[in-house]
Amino acid sequence: MPFTLATWNINSVRLREALVAKLMEEEAPDVLCLQECKSPVDKIPTERFRELGYGHMVARGQKGYNGVAILSKLPLRDLGDKDFAALGHARHVAAEIEGGPVVHNFYVPAGGDKPDRAVNEKFGQKLDYLSEMRDWFRDEAPRNAILVGDLNIAPREDDVWDHKKMLKVVSHTPVEVESLGAAQEAGGWVDVTRKDLPEGQLYSWWSYRSPDWDAADKGRRLDHVWATPDIASAAHSSRILRAARGWEKPSDHAPVFATFDL
DNA sequence: ATGGTAGATGTTCTA
Numbered sequence: 001m002p003f004t005l006a007t008w009n010i011n012s013v014r015l016r017e018a019l020v021a022k023l024m025e026e027e028a029p030d031v032l033c034l035q036e037c038k039s040p041v042d043k044i045p046t047e048r049f050r051e052l053g054y055g056h057m058v059a060r061g062q063k064g065y066n067g068v069a070i071l072s073k074l075p076l077r078d079l080g081d082k083d084f085a086a087l088g089h090a091r092h093v094a095a096e097i098e099g100g101p102v103v104h105n106f107y108v109p110a111g112g113d114k115p116d117r118a119v120n121e122k123f124g125q126k127l128d129y130l131s132e133m134r135d136w137f138r139d140e141a142p143r144n145a146i147l148v149g150d151l152n153i154a155p156r157e158d159d160v161w162d163h164k165k166m167l168k169v170v171s172h173t174p175v176e177v178e179s180l181g182a183a184q185e186a187g188g189w190v191d192v193t194r195k196d197l198p199e200g201q202l203y204s205w206w207s208y209r210s211p212d213w214d215a216a217d218k219g220r221r222l223d224h225v226w227a228t229p230d231i232a233s234a235a236h237s238s239r240i241l242r243a244a245r246g247w248e249k250p251s252d253h254a255p256v257f258a259t260f261d262l
Numbered sequence: 263a264t265g266g267t268a269g270a271t272g273t274t275c276t277a
Contacts, residue, residue: 011277012269036277038270064270065277110277122276152277208267208277252268252277 001100002261003030003074004237007148007223008244009107009205009253013037013069017045019247020071023255024052027241030073031097035107035150037067044069060090068093068105068149082136085109085128100262101231102142106133106149115173123170126152130179137187146260147189147226150253153180156194158201159221171220189226192258196238204240205253214246225258234261 006029010016013034024032032054037044041061049057049071056076059069066089070076079094079102091107109126117124155177157163166172184191193202203219210216227235237259245254 015269036269065275112276210266249268 002259003097003100004257004259005029005031005033005103005146005148005225006241006255006257007033007035007105007150007225008255009035009150009223009251011036011038011251011253013044013067014039016249016251017048019244019249019251021048021052022247023241023244024049024054027255027257028053029257031103032071033103033105033148034069034071035067035105037061037069038064039067041067041069058093058095060093062090066090066107068107070095070103070105072097074098074100084132084136085125087125087129091129100144101227101260102145104145104147104149106147106151108133108150108152110152111170111176113170115168115170115175126170127175127179130176130183134179134183134186137183137189140187142187142189143228143230145187145228146192146231147187148224148256150222151180151224152222153177154220154222155180156221159203161201161203161218161220166220171222184226187226188229190229190232192225192227192232192235193221193238193240193256195232196236196258202240203242203254204256206245208252223253223256225256227258227260231260231262235259236261
């Protein structure tokens with residue numbers, strides 16, 4: 001059962017219903033994981049998605065902020081969610097692709113502006129969220145599992161446009177990179193995108209605050225596809241659809257794809 | 263050191 005999966009921070013699923021539909025029509029991943037839906041679950045425009053073949057959804061939502069959804073052509077079984085760091089936010093949901101792997105969909109807290117938990121509570125919450133992810137993966141020992149989402153950290157030097165300039169910028173500070181690495185290691189997760197594309201600069205996000213985002217290209221790789229080692233070798237053909245960042249009224253994130261031959 | 267843009271909501275917060 002080969003299937004293609006995509007992850008995309010959509011920054012309002014209601015405002016960008018047409019862009020989600022465009023991705024479904026033109027790229028047709030079997031499973032599409034969205035973050036920042038910014039919508040209660042019952043207000044997600046599922047009718048259009050169902051018409052395009054995505055008849056299955058497992059989602060968590062809240063009004064105005066956060067929100068994660070797994071839309072699928074393949075049947076899903078809801079496996080619940082975890083409220084890491086007890087924030088009361090809709091930032092995680094898990095589902096089993098029936099007869100196949102488990103998919104975890106994450107929206108890790110962005111962490112505010114200042115990378116110092118003493119003056120910025122949000123940064124502390126981000127680090128706490130990551131350490132609770134680490135503890136959970138250590139206890140769960142996941143197998144036959146895929147983890148995707150906006151992890152709000154660009155871990156490698158070639159995941160940001162300028163490593164030195166970014167060392168004190170939230171998303172690329174050493175303490176964040178270390179915390180994400182600890183969570184990754186605790187679950188044994190393989191970075192599928194970098195397994196397939198080990199060389200060179202790779203970005204999935206470009207700020208709205210740069211009108212010439214394409215030419216300036218000051219991007220970061222914040223969106224990730226991970227898999228447990230038992231299925232990571234079945235993954236291939238990873239890619240980032242940079243073109244979607246240039247669509248009309250775009251999200252500030254581009255979708256990240258991987259295919260699994262399982 | 264600052265501001266630049268965007269979305270949901272509502273007279274501001276979050277990213």
